[in-house]
Amino acid sequence: MADINDERITLAHGHGGLASHRLIRSAFLSAFSSPELDPLDDAAVIKLPSDEISFSTDSFVVQPIFFPGGDIGKLAVAGTVNDVAVMGAKPYCISVGFIIEEGFLITDLTRIIKSMADECEYAGVRIATGDTKVVPKGAADGIFINTTGIGIRRKDVRLSGSLAKPGQSVILTGPAGDHGAAIVVARNDLNIHGEIVSDCCSLNDLIEKLLDELGSKITVMRDPTRGGVATTLNEISRASRVGIEIDETQIPIRPSTRAVCEILGFDPLYLANEGALLVILDNDVVDKALEICRAHPKGTEARKIGEIHDDLGGKVVLKAATGGRRIIDMLAGEMLPRIC
Amino acid sequence: MADINDERITLAHGHGGLASHRLIRSAFLSAFSSPELDPLDDAAVIKLPSDEISFSTDSFVVQPIFFPGGDIGKLAVAGTVNDVAVMGAKPYCISVGFIIEEGFLITDLTRIIKSMADECEYAGVRIATGDTKVVPKGAADGIFINTTGIGIRRKDVRLSGSLAKPGQSVILTGPAGDHGAAIVVARNDLNIHGEIVSDCCSLNDLIEKLLDELGSKITVMRDPTRGGVATTLNEISRASRVGIEIDETQIPIRPSTRAVCEILGFDPLYLANEGALLVILDNDVVDKALEICRAHPKGTEARKIGEIHDDLGGKVVLKAATGGRRIIDMLAGEMLPRIC
Numbered sequence: 001m002a003d004i005n006d007e008r009i010t011l012a013h014g015h016g017g018l019a020s021h022r023l024i025r026s027a028f029l030s031a032f033s034s035p036e037l038d039p040l041d042d043a044a045v046i047k048l049p050s051d052e053i054s055f056s057t058d059s060f061v062v063q064p065i066f067f068p069g070g071d072i073g074k075l076a077v078a079g080t081v082n083d084v085a086v087m088g089a090k091p092y093c094i095s096v097g098f099i100i101e102e103g104f105l106i107t108d109l110t111r112i113i114k115s116m117a118d119e120c121e122y123a124g125v126r127i128a129t130g131d132t133k134v135v136p137k138g139a140a141d142g143i144f145i146n147t148t149g150i151g152i153r154r155k156d157v158r159l160s161g162s163l164a165k166p167g168q169s170v171i172l173t174g175p176a177g178d179h180g181a182a183i184v185v186a187r188n189d190l191n192i193h194g195e196i197v198s199d200c201c202s203l204n205d206l207i208e209k210l211l212d213e214l215g216s217k218i219t220v221m222r223d224p225t226r227g228g229v230a231t232t233l234n235e236i237s238r239a240s241r242v243g244i245e246i247d248e249t250q251i252p253i254r255p256s257t258r259a260v261c262e263i264l265g266f267d268p269l270y271l272a273n274e275g276a277l278l279v280i281l282d283n284d285v286v287d288k289a290l291e292i293c294r295a296h297p298k299g300t301e302a303r304k305i306g307e308i309h310d311d312l313g314g315k316v317v318l319k320a321a322t323g324g325r326r327i328i329d330m331l332a333g334e335m336l337p338r339i340c
Numbered sequence: 341m342a343d344i345n346d347e348r349i350t351l352a353h354g355h356g357g358l359a360s361h362r363l364i365r366s367a368f369l370s371a372f373s374s375p376e377l378d379p380l381d382d383a384a385v386i387k388l389p390s391d392e393i394s395f396s397t398d399s400f401v402v403q404p405i406f407f408p409g410g411d412i413g414k415l416a417v418a419g420t421v422n423d424v425a426v427m428g429a430k431p432y433c434i435s436v437g438f439i440i441e442e443g444f445l446i447t448d449l450t451r452i453i454k455s456m457a458d459e460c461e462y463a464g465v466r467i468a469t470g471d472t473k474v475v476p477k478g479a480a481d482g483i484f485i486n487t488t489g490i491g492i493r494r495k496d497v498r499l500s501g502s503l504a505k506p507g508q509s510v511i512l513t514g515p516a517g518d519h520g521a522a523i524v525v526a527r528n529d530l531n532i533h534g535e536i537v538s539d540c541c542s543l544n545d546l547i548e549k550l551l552d553e554l555g556s557k558i559t560v561m562r563d564p565t566r567g568g569v570a571t572t573l574n575e576i577s578r579a580s581r582v583g584i585e586i587d588e589t590q591i592p593i594r595p596s597t598r599a600v601c602e603i604l605g606f607d608p609l610y611l612a613n614e615g616a617l618l619v620i621l622d623n624d625v626v627d628k629a630l631e632i633c634r635a636h637p638k639g640t641e642a643r644k645i646g647e648i649h650d651d652l653g654g655k656v657v658l659k660a661a662t663g664g665r666r667i668i669d670m671l672a673g674e675m676l677p678r679i680c
Contacts, residue, residue, distance in 0.1 A: 016566030017671035036395075040579070041501050042423040042562060043396035045493065051391040055376075056383035057435035057488060058471045061479070083382040095397035097486045099439070131398045136677055139401075139481035146437045148397060148488035153385065161381050222382060226356030239380070331357035337476055 009104040014134025027110055028130060031117040036093065036128035044129040046093060050152050054089035056080055057148040063338040065112070065142055067186040069179075069198030072145055073112035075274060075340060077119035078202040079225065080149040085204040086221040086277065088159040088211060089151025093128040094120070097146040102137045112143065123202035125149070156215050163219035164240035164280045166310035171279040171286065172252065173206070173293050173302040174199055176229050180271030181257040183339055184264060192263075196256045199275030199298070206296045210279065213292055220280035223273065225340055227331065230269040232278055233306075233316045234330045243312025246328070248321045252301045269318075270331055272339045280308065349444040354474025367450055368470060371457040376433065376468035384468040386433060390492050394429035396420055397488040403678040405452070405482055407526040409519075409538030412485055413452035415614060415680060417459035418542040419565065420489040425544040426561040426617065428499040428551060429491025433468040434460070437486040442477045452483065463542035465489070496555050503559035504580035504620045506650035511619040511626065512592065513546065513633050513642040514539055516569050520611030521597040523679055524604060532603075536596045539615030539638070546636045550619065553632055560620035563613065565680055567671065570609040572618055573646075573656045574670045583652025586668070588661045592641045609658075610671055612679045620648065 012019035029038065036044035058079050065072040081091045096116070100109065120127060182198035184190070203223065210218060220240070224232035229251070237244050253268050261268045275298055281289055286304050293299030316328045352359035369378065376384035398419050405412040421431045436456070440449070460467060522538035524530070543563065550558060560580070564572035569591070577584050593608050601608045615638055621629055626644050633639030656668045 011677045012672070014566075014677070015671065015675065016571050018669075019672065020566075021670065039500060039502060040575075041427060043394035043427040043429070043489075043491065045427060045500075046393050046395055048388075048391040048393060051388040053386050053388060054383035055386055055433070055435060055469055055490065057437045057469055057486070059437040059439050059473050059486060061439060061473050061475050063479075087381060087383040087385060089383070093395070095395060095488050097397045097399040097437075097488070099399050099401060099484055129395050129397055133399045133401045134677070135401050135481065138478075139403075139678070140484075141475065141479035144439055144480075144484070146397070146399060146486035146488075148435045148437070148486075149383075150395065150490070151383065160379060160385075162379060226354075226360075231356050235380075329358075330361065331355065332352070332359065335355065337351045337354065337474070338479075 007106060009100050009102060009106060009134055011102050011134050011136060014132055027113055031113045032127040034126040034128060036126065046128060048152060052153040054084050054087040054151040054153055056083035058083060059144060059146040060340055061144050061338050062340050064186050067198055068182050068195060070200035071112055071115050072143060073115035074119045075200050076145040076147045077116050077123065078200055079274060079340060080147040081123045081125060081202040081204050082223045084149040084151035085207045086223055088157040089153045091123055091125045091149055091151045091204050093126050094147050094149040096127055096130040098132045099140055099144040100134050101140040101142055102134055104143055119202060123204055154211060157211050159219065159221055161220055161222060161236045162239040164236050164242050164308050165219065166242055166308050167283060168280050168308040169283050169286045169304050170244060170306040171289055171302055172229060172276060172305045173299045174273065174276035175252040175254045175257065175301055176273065177257045177268035177271030178254065179274040180336060180339055181260045184260055192256055192259050199273055201275040201298060203275060203277055203298060206299055209292050210289060214281060214285050214289060217285045218279060218281040222278045224278055225272045225274060228270040228272055230328045231330050237314055237316050241314055243309040243314055244306055244316045245309055245312060245319060246306030247319045250303050250305045252303050266335060269328060270335055347446060349440050349442060349446060349474055351442050351474050351476060354472060367453055371453045372467040374466040374468060376466065386468060388492065392493040394424050394427040394491040394493055396423035398423060399484060399486040400680055401484050401678050402680050404526050407538055408522050408535060410540035411452055411455050412483060413455035414459045415540050416485040416487045417456050418540055419614060419680060420487040421463045421465060421542040421544050422563045424489040424491035425547045426563055428497040429493045431463055431465045431489055431491045431544050433466050434487050434489040436467055436470040438472045439480055439484040440474050441480040441482055442474055444483055459542060463544055494551060497551050499559065499561055501560055501562060501576045502579040504576050504582050504648045506582055506648050507623060508620050508648040509623050509626045509644050510584060510646040511629055511642055512569060512616060512645045513639045514616035515592040515594045515597065515641055516613065517597050517608035517611030518594065519614040520676060520679055521600045524600055532596055532599050539613055541615040541638060543615060543617055543638060546639055549632050550629060554621060554625050554629060557625045558619060558621040562618045564618055565612050565614060568610040568612055570668045571670050577654055577656050581654055583649040583654055584646055584656045585649055585652060585659060586646030587659045590643050590645045592643050606675060609668065610675055
């Protein structure tokens, strides 16, 4: 009979019967217990503090599932917390959906669950509802996690990728590409000098501080995940119909990330971050914003990296360290699968 | 270069770059367009009609993805609509997360998307936010879909699996096991007389009618999905600490479903429904409830199948057609993987 004491996940753990119930009670409820989750009804019943919300979903398929700086569980919580928070909302609760391959180690599952619970505590959110499916061996690769979050919107700000205005500045709060570089190194077992650690973390406290202090002076916040800084800036330039010029000499990039990119032929501007923000804000508050970021453990390397323009043909342009300028477009193809 | 006009999904469609954006615009936005989704920000911004919500998540891994009566897309919308609605809420919006295997046919994806859009329209919900990941060939089996729903709670009812009371009656609104039987037949290519069609559908309109008419006389509503009627009744008996007796002669089961079960050795009481409800309600409104159900296209075969007891040792007991009684427990093992 399938049991939490068994070593591996079996199909019975996903069937909804006795084994499922035991797994839910011993592995999930013990870590995620909350007034919303505990009744185990078909849906959680929640009284929100307000009816103005932000709502975001993300599925996580990262490989390897454990990497320096985090794991798929921490990433799944932080990723959705950040997506909700960058729209100017306080993350309130999240749902979790697991798809697990038959044969997955239960010790790995409990490690991932622990990591999710810790990140929820750090970010101040609760897991309100969940679901677990098990698929036969070979029908998935290990574990996939969907998280969907609800945040309570602040009424004093309005943020969107479509609100960048010419004359504003672009801040990046941490070194570009740290998550992508950490995944590449973990996957390829590269021998790189200087450890590379994913920046994966919840940024809602930093976001809250910035909005508390600078409010409506900030018009865009985005976390540059898949596709990195380059892709996210392209999304913003398209949505806002503006040009963006970034200065190569000002973009923080760790030497170890640069080394990985040189070995493998990647451009760090296209490598994912999972714990850094692009912030677009009025020029007169740049210094104050940098001060706030640098006082925060996750923002010590914050820099102004560029400016919004009304020309540049609506493109993202890089002013190179050597003096030239080149257009930074979205990638046409694929650089690195299963980065998040 | 990857494009929506290509025949198959490539890793580039999941990378966040040009190919992703084209897929999102041509396949998803054209079908799912809504004021919340269209800005394509990191999170949807929503003004809910109320701050009292129900919130539910489900991942769908059904195999085959197309089956008589539906497909994984219709199932993903209806499943979450129903989970939200059975808690006494009006489904308002849902999120959708796709995990797609490299090489998946784009025509199959657009067919699934169409089916989701149609079911959303039928149920009166909108897709507010979404995410798409692509994993390399072999890392998933075709397509998995997570949906997470928000419903607006009615204030005039209180429903939970823990609120069944001795003396109440149990109604089942449709034939047991139709979804499970349809999947088994589709998977095994069995030659069964009489077509078996999944009951997969959104039931929020039927639920709303029942609650409008009978309000607080109804204390439990559940859709018996994974594990079927038997497992769901066990969950209710445990949560409410009551016994439940069901009468075998009263349980609606289609002859074709019975035939499948006889051939394969399944018990129809453990086969999933995806378009039927278990309703537990006061005895004095049973006739009225059956009348409401039978006037609805999805409830024509509704029957009272049992009663809640304060004895029976907190078990679910079947009064057999032959006169004996036996305990119907949760299944210890696994009967049928990837049913939803």
